[in-house]
Amino acid sequence: MTQDSPTLSLAEIAAHLGARLQGDGERRVRGLATLRDAGPEQVSFLANRAYLKDLPGTRAAAVLLHPSHAGECPCDCLTLDNPYLGYAELSRLFDPLAGRETVGVHPSAVVGEGVTLGEGVAIGPQAVVEAGVVLGDHVVIGPGCVVGADTWIGAGTRLHANVTVYHGVVVGERGILHSGCVIGADGFGFAHDGGGWHKIAQLGGVVLGDDVEVGSCSSIDRGALGDTVIGNDVKIDSQVQIAHNVQVGDHSALAGCVGIAGSTRVGRHCMLGGGVGLSGHLTICDGVQVTGMSLVTNSIHQPGVYSSGTGAMDNAQWRRNAVRFKQLDEIARRLSRLEKAGRGG
Amino acid sequence: MTQDSPTLSLAEIAAHLGARLQGDGERRVRGLATLRDAGPEQVSFLANRAYLKDLPGTRAAAVLLHPSHAGECPCDCLTLDNPYLGYAELSRLFDPLAGRETVGVHPSAVVGEGVTLGEGVAIGPQAVVEAGVVLGDHVVIGPGCVVGADTWIGAGTRLHANVTVYHGVVVGERGILHSGCVIGADGFGFAHDGGGWHKIAQLGGVVLGDDVEVGSCSSIDRGALGDTVIGNDVKIDSQVQIAHNVQVGDHSALAGCVGIAGSTRVGRHCMLGGGVGLSGHLTICDGVQVTGMSLVTNSIHQPGVYSSGTGAMDNAQWRRNAVRFKQLDEIARRLSRLEKAGRGG
Amino acid sequence: MTQDSPTLSLAEIAAHLGARLQGDGERRVRGLATLRDAGPEQVSFLANRAYLKDLPGTRAAAVLLHPSHAGECPCDCLTLDNPYLGYAELSRLFDPLAGRETVGVHPSAVVGEGVTLGEGVAIGPQAVVEAGVVLGDHVVIGPGCVVGADTWIGAGTRLHANVTVYHGVVVGERGILHSGCVIGADGFGFAHDGGGWHKIAQLGGVVLGDDVEVGSCSSIDRGALGDTVIGNDVKIDSQVQIAHNVQVGDHSALAGCVGIAGSTRVGRHCMLGGGVGLSGHLTICDGVQVTGMSLVTNSIHQPGVYSSGTGAMDNAQWRRNAVRFKQLDEIARRLSRLEKAGRGG
Incomplete structure (x- = not known):
């Protein structure tokens, strides 16, 4: 270039x-x-x-x-x-891209009825903006993006190429959404009748605060009833999944491949390392850091650094240790018996 | 909204x-x-x-x-x-979207030769439907979708915006495919000649049963020779990867970020938690549940709940334990020696 | 089909x-x-x-x-x-697709100014090729793809439908990019001012060598200053994330759901199993294999096979062992005390 x-x-x-x-x-x-x-x-x-x-x-x-x-x-x-x-x-x-955007609606774009465009909006080729959408001043909709009906996008936000935002989503100001990310797809909700699954329509939305960045190919699902809510200045890397009704507090950062299950609430100023998984319905307080690929299955009420897993090692050594892990409770019991025997003798 | x-x-x-x-x-x-x-x-x-x-x-x-x-x-x-x-x-x-679809082919859509459209089909703006595709009654193809040549999509199925289905794929009735998902990309198959890789053309297809839902940004790869087969009423969340020639039985549910390697067969009524990984060439019987982020490297022949990994804990505590994990086999051997010494004494 | x-x-x-x-x-x-x-x-x-x-x-x-x-x-x-x-x-x-591509630019495609097209190039419906792009001979740009300004794509490379390549990216010859993958989105770089995040513009690019394949919905981010570099004959599966300034050596293969954090260098002839995570700023030497879902947090200087984690087991058994894992350091200390007591007695 x-x-x-x-x-x-x-x-x-x-x-x-x-x-x-x-x-x-x-x-x-x-x-x-x-x-x-x-x-x-x-x-x-x-x-x-x-x-x-x-x-x-x-x-x-x-x-x-x-x-x-x-x-x-x-x-x-x-x-x-x-x-x-x-x-x-x-x-x-020194960003060569800054301010290089052509303003206006490309003739190949399809813009629905009742769309409100702020000043200096750019809508790229092959983009689709459905009915009732509101785009703030200087919003950039990249080539191939689809913005669903009645969605609201705040001033200065940029959607790179091939982003999908469903209907009824709210995106704050100065946001950056990278290619392939999907905001507002249905949350994963089904009721079981003993034999099979019945879909629960996902009637909530997604609200992204101001200054939010979402990486390529990440998913933020819409809520079942209430909204999925991402606070201000939250930074989300690529390949992240945020399930329905999750809340992420202001200034938190989520590295690549993070997954957060439904209804979990992450506090402010949290940092989740790459590949971290949070189970559903948890509360993670402000100021928590979780190291890469850890699984969190319980709420965290104290700020600090949390981890799970085992470090990588030579495969032959690992095989022996992993077998012992399956015996770990038994090993601990045997140790207790020996200790008792020692004290008893 | x-x-x-x-x-x-x-x-x-x-x-x-x-x-x-x-x-x-x-x-x-x-x-x-x-x-x-x-x-x-x-x-x-x-x-x-x-x-x-x-x-x-x-x-x-x-x-x-x-x-x-x-x-x-x-x-x-x-x-x-x-x-x-x-x-x-x-x-x-109460779903505000239900039945709101405009029927017909949007003028900006590109429809190839020999495409068969059922009654009440809707093809959105900027969509591409390649030659020989068959769309059943009331199928909805969202904006920006691409449906490859000779693919067959059953009645009542809906593709949200920017879905990609490759050539020669079969999608059953009443399915829901969310934005960014990709059905039928090449499986990951290469032969090694000692120095480098030679691609194995992926000649099989993908068959999705009826009532299948696929989440945003998920991938279901086509088979190498036979097909990748997803049963009826299978529910797949966002960010899931299903490799070539995998089979998933009816009524199973796969949460976000699950990965299933090639040729593994998952039974009926299984539930895989978020981030679960299944190695290739396994058989998982009916009625198996695997908890979040577990790795399964062996076949499972008994219904039940399975897990792997370690729970998250304070990082300082975790560091000490993770170091000990590397010594675990040695710890177990030392314990055995002590026990023998005790019995001998 | x-x-x-x-x-x-x-x-x-x-x-x-x-x-x-x-x-x-x-x-x-x-x-x-x-x-x-x-x-x-x-x-x-x-x-x-x-x-x-x-x-x-x-x-x-x-x-x-x-x-x-x-x-x-x-x-x-x-x-x-x-x-x-x-x-x-x-x-x-026997690949039915081989050589079946229609050559030429589809009338619905949008091609910017100053684009250079080699012989036999095919640009599919609804694709966007921005200004200054160079496409080598027989390049295929699938339907709905977006190729950013000044990007260079080598002879014989094929982009399947709905691929996104950002501006200023270099893709070698004979590459295959699958649907939904995104090459060149911003790396995840922010400076913290004590209260919140300040974006670091990602001024580098991405260079893919010859004979590279990238699976569906995978992300390869652009560099912060220098480039992210993928060597020749590197094979990348679906749902993979490669962060900014990563380097991957020739002939390496990355299975599905792999995540590589920023600035890590992976050698030649490496194989990363599904879901493997590599922390940032590591060096992994040539000829390393890492088994599925392992987390690597330290550099590896010896070829060989590496692993982490615990195998899956029955959930009740696992719960007991996972609790003991949290006591592992204490267990090891108790064992040492017993051993000393034994020697002392």
């Missing part, structure tokens, strides 16, 4: 980030790279001590870093208390 | 459900809600003792419940032996 | 596979089936001793097998040192 980023002066960057510049404010850069890869027209950053070894040899025009490392910097530097946050701001400055 | 549900009288509801009404048959309601949320124009239900505490305070017009709870109901009631099943029927009565 | 495979003579097949024919070279067959299912117009194969029992009773016209089994074959045979590889070649000969 031709990365036709704008060129910016170091003074402009410093002003934008609120950073202190030590060096030539007139110097212009046209991109961002790691300390190791950066060339003389690029700016770099140091946000993790693991990369401190790459600082002396960098060819970058300037490096964004904490004031305490300014002395070791071989080139111009921009100092900031939180250089990782500075990197985030800087990355968005 | 404007939930423009029809209004129904309690007498009509009682007749539809086969329930016994205690109260005013003329009273009209326009929706369904939980005991806690229902207002005076809504009907509610009690199907789980955990919600009995909400019964006395409900503002619902009427409550659907078991005859044994009729005495505690503060309003009109509809009694039924299986109130959860009654709730399922009722939810479908 | 009418499987209108070509008919082929046994002599033609033998020549194509480099196999030795014992039988009637003029005999014509029109398909491929298992030993058990094959009829007199079909050819079969024996590649796994488990199916040797089906050989004597087969009704196939001819069987592809190892020379050592020719004596037991009740019909004509084609002998080859690697009959499974021969089966792979044969399956592709």
